[in-house]
Amino acid sequence: MSAISIRGVNKTYDGKVVALKDIHLEVEEGEVFGLVGPDGAGKSTLFNILTTLLLPDAGDIRIFQMDVIQNYKAVRQIIGYLPGTFSLYPDLSVQENLDFFAVMYKSSIEENMNIIEPIWKQISPFKDRKAGKLSGGMKQKLALCCALIHRPRILFLDEPTTGVDPVSRKEFWDILKSIRQHGITVVVSTPYMDEATRCDRIALIQNGEIIGVNPPQTIIQNFKGHLYTFKSDDIFSLLQVMEQCPLRCNYYPYGEHCHVAFYEDMETAMPQFERFLDEHQQPHSKITAIQPSVEDCFIEIVKGPISN
Amino acid sequence: MRTILILIKKEFLQVFRNPLLLSILVVAPMVEFMIFPFCADYEIKVLNIAFIDNDRSQISKDIIHSFNSSEIFVSKGLLTSKKDADEKMKHDKIDLLVEFPSHFEEALYKNEPTVIAVTANAINSVKAGISTGYVQEIIGGYMQDFAAAHTPSNMSAAMAQQASMQSNNASFSQGEERRRSNSTTVMPEQTITPPMPIHISISNIYWYNEQMNYKNLIVPGILVILVTLIGCYVTALNLVREKEIGTIEQVNVTPIRRWQFLLGKMIPFWLLGMAEFGAGLIIMKFVFGISVQGSLPLLLGITAIYLLVMLGLGFFISSVSENQLQSMFIVLFLFIVFVLLSGVFTPTEGMPGWAHKINYLNPMSFYIEVIKKIILKGSEFESVMKETIVLSVMAVIINTGAVLSYREASK
Numbered sequence: 117m118s119a120i121s122i123r124g125v126n127k128t129y130d131g132k133v134v135a136l137k138d139i140h141l142e143v144e145e146g147e148v149f150g151l152v153g154p155d156g157a158g159k160s161t162l163f164n165i166l167t168t169l170l171l172p173d174a175g176d177i178r179i180f181q182m183d184v185i186q187n188y189k190a191v192r193q194i195i196g197y198l199p200g201t202f203s204l205y206p207d208l209s210v211q212e213n214l215d216f217f218a219v220m221y222k223s224s225i226e227e228n229m230n231i232i233e234p235i236w237k238q239i240s241p242f243k244d245r246k247a248g249k250l251s252g253g254m255k256q257k258l259a260l261c262c263a264l265i266h267r268p269r270i271l272f273l274d275e276p277t278t279g280v281d282p283v284s285r286k287e288f289w290d291i292l293k294s295i296r297q298h299g300i301t302v303v304v305s306t307p308y309m310d311e312a313t314r315c316d317r318i319a320l321i322q323n324g325e326i327i328g329v330n331p332p333q334t335i336i337q338n339f340k341g342h343l344y345t346f347k348s349d350d351i352f353s354l355l356q357v358m359e360q361c362p363l364r365c366n367y368y369p370y371g372e373h374c375h376v377a378f379y380e381d382m383e384t385a386m387p388q389f390e391r392f393l394d395e396h397q398q399p400h401s402k403i404t405a406i407q408p409s410v411e412d413c414f415i416e417i418v419k420g421p422i423s424n
Numbered sequence: 425m426r427t428i429l430i431l432i433k434k435e436f437l438q439v440f441r442n443p444l445l446l447s448i449l450v451v452a453p454m455v456e457f458m459i460f461p462f463c464a465d466y467e468i469k470v471l472n473i474a475f476i477d478n479d480r481s482q483i484s485k486d487i488i489h490s491f492n493s494s495e496i497f498v499s500k501g502l503l504t505s506k507k508d509a510d511e512k513m514k515h516d517k518i519d520l521l522v523e524f525p526s527h528f529e530e531a532l533y534k535n536e537p538t539v540i541a542v543t544a545n546a547i548n549s550v551k552a553g554i555s556t557g558y559v560q561e562i563i564g565g566y567m568q569d570f571a572a573a574h575t576p577s578n579m580s581a582a583m584a585q586q587a588s589m590q591s592n593n594a595s596f597s598q599g600e601e602r603r604r605s606n607s608t609t610v611m612p613e614q615t616i617t618p619p620m621p622i623h624i625s626i627s628n629i630y631w632y633n634e635q636m637n638y639k640n641l642i643v644p645g646i647l648v649i650l651v652t653l654i655g656c657y658v659t660a661l662n663l664v665r666e667k668e669i670g671t672i673e674q675v676n677v678t679p680i681r682r683w684q685f686l687l688g689k690m691i692p693f694w695l696l697g698m699a700e701f702g703a704g705l706i707i708m709k710f711v712f713g714i715s716v717q718g719s720l721p722l723l724l725g726i727t728a729i730y731l732l733v734m735l736g737l738g739f740f741i742s743s744v745s746e747n748q749l750q751s752m753f754i755v756l757f758l759f760i761v762f763v764l765l766s767g768v769f770t771p772t773e774g775m776p777g778w779a780h781k782i783n784y785l786n787p788m789s790f791y792i793e794v795i796k797k798i799i800l801k802g803s804e805f806e807s808v809m810k811e812t813i814v815l816s817v818m819a820v821i822i823n824t825g826a827v828l829s830y831r832e833a834s835k
Contacts, residue, residue, distance in 0.1 A: 167677050192679040203670030207441045208434065219430040220678040246441075262674070 119145040119301040125175030135161040137324045150315030151305040158324040159305040163274045167197045196268035200275045206248025221266030232261045253284035273304040309411035339408040341377030347401035357396045431688025453650040473520040474500040481529035644795045645768035647704045654697045655734025660751040663742035697731040717802030729815045730791045736822035743830040762788040
């Protein structure tokens with residue numbers, strides 16, 4: 117059964133800024149679905165429409181067969197939403213915030229304790245502390261509790277790990293996995309490509325358009341180029357030199373490395389490339405072939421095979 | 425029901441945990457209430473007066489002496505020249521100058537017209553008007569006594585009639601500082617009414633405010649301002665704050681209905697407003713000695729309705745504004761218009777016709793009417809029925825507007 121079905125959704129702000137262009141998506145019940153894309157791609161706009169906070173210009177959206185515009189009251193009862201910015205009452209305590217949202221959803225903490233328990237265990241030592249005084253990771257966990265307190269069928273998380281440290285990010289994804297065991301469909305957006313591999317399926321979104329929906333493994337399998345990595349002491353001058361590279365390739369800095377994806381027959385291309393670097397006096401570490409990450413795939417999809 | 429109760433609980437928790445809001449709600453109004461009525465006062469308690477006596481006669485001395493016996497006037501003595509007086513008035517050493525012409529006494533006895541010049545600093549035109557009035561009263565009183573004591577009764581009228589006075593306001597040479605130039609506003613020439621040939625004394629009785637105590641007018645006015653501030657300001661800031669910190673989105677994705685949400689916000693501030701009003705009434709009684717003449721339940725009932733108008737207005741403003749700053753400016757603008765037109769500080773009778781028409785939309789002008797009538801006059805329901813109906817209609821309209829303008833999903 118499809119949990120979310122989106123057909124032909126368009127959204128333009130102020131008649132000028134096109135945020136979403138003809139979006140089609142199906143999210144299956146029980147999956148962890150990732151919406152991956154850079155800032156400004158339209159992730160939050162799509163989330164606001166799905167969570168009944170924003171009206172689309174056109175299109176049909178159904179959540180468990182319910183129209184989000186006509187039937188928004190019923191939709192609100194079955195969705196949980198964790199917005200991108202912390203939006204609980206900072207002057208209420210952890211316990212008071214949770215009580216408040218439980219009543220808002222006509223639910224109770226005891227009723228759904230089994231869902232929130234793994235998270236609640238971590239934050240309950242601070243239950244009398246004001247929500248505004250919690251650390252970033254704790255705030256996020258409290259917000260998650262509040263979003264789950266009514267046992268929603270779908271949980272929407274808008275960039276839940278933006279600005280959270282790597283350890284807490286990992287913890288957070290472990291929590292999402294446990295939530296899924298309760299049969300809750302999870303839709304999560306993130307600008308971090310590395311997190312995308314933790315989803316069952318991801319949709320890549322760019323400039324308001326979906327440019328591919330697949331399981332992360334499939335996306336990686338579909339990578340067309342031959343990906344190589346090497347280190348250079350002077351990435352800046354290397355990137356300038358690469359502009360003159362005669363081979364068909366994509367190059368981009370990747371941390372302190374340079375990634376180059378070639379669209380050539382590598383047996384002849386590799387010696388050619390090494391010669392090219394020597395000619396331009398670019399010292400570099402050993403050039404090694406690697407498996408592409410989702411980020412590499414995303415760049416390939418966005419840029420396409422480029423020939424200089 | 426449980427939903428609304430937790431909303432109310434949440435709102436109270438937030439109010440009592442916010443020291444700034446709490447002090448805006450409780451301390452500030454109470455302090456203002458205790459200070460304002462002593463300051464916002466038209467009564468003139470001290471007037472510095474000086475004299476130029478070109479006559480140096482017994483009568484002029486007697487008149488000067490009669491000023492000394494007044495509690496209001498503080499004599500700054502005799503001055504020798506007009507120039508000296510100008511200088512003193514410029515430096516605010518004196519407020520009034522009374523100048524006797526030479527041959528003043530002679531003219532009186534000869535039954536010839538003569539003029540006493542009263543010069544007042546008219547930077548504060550109200551003060552100048554009132555103080556020249558006081559001067560006329562004192563001189564007029566003296567002339568009456570003088571006429572009765574010194575001449576046969578048939579002479580007195582004629583004699584007194586001659587003693588017409590002219591009071592003119594200070595006029596200074598051009599090119600002086602701007603503050604002075606204000607004072608050149610020439611007041612119309614006032615001729616004192618001659619003492620009556622037959623002694624008729626007029627005694628004034630001021631109904632509903634027997635001592636002509638200005639506090640009786642200003643204290644209820646300030647009570648109105650406080651109730652308005654609590655009702656409108658605090659609510660206008662409250663809802664928009666939820667927008668700013670994003671909690672409104674979190675609440676909007678819950679299945680709660682918008683009227684529930686607004687009701688949950690209204691009830692706490694309505695209760696706070698009523699408590700504030702009650703505290704105001706207590707202070708009014710024990711600090712200013714003004715007790716409610718009319719029915720207390722009636723007063724509370726109409727206040728409850730008025731608070732609904734103000735709360736609704738506050739919510740309406742905050743649902744159409746983006747942030748606290750915007751809503752604060754709108755409230756401030758409306759508040760000033762409301763206060764100036766309402767008749768809290770200035771009588772509405774003197775306002776032009778269009779102002780009266782605008783006042784039909786001004787809830788404060790209806791409410792101040794009610795407050796004055798019930799607290800000072802002890803009016804019954806019949807005489808405030810019109811205001812009650814108008815305020816009720818306003819409450820319904822503005823709250824409907826607030827609920828409708830509160831959008832759960834944006835476009």
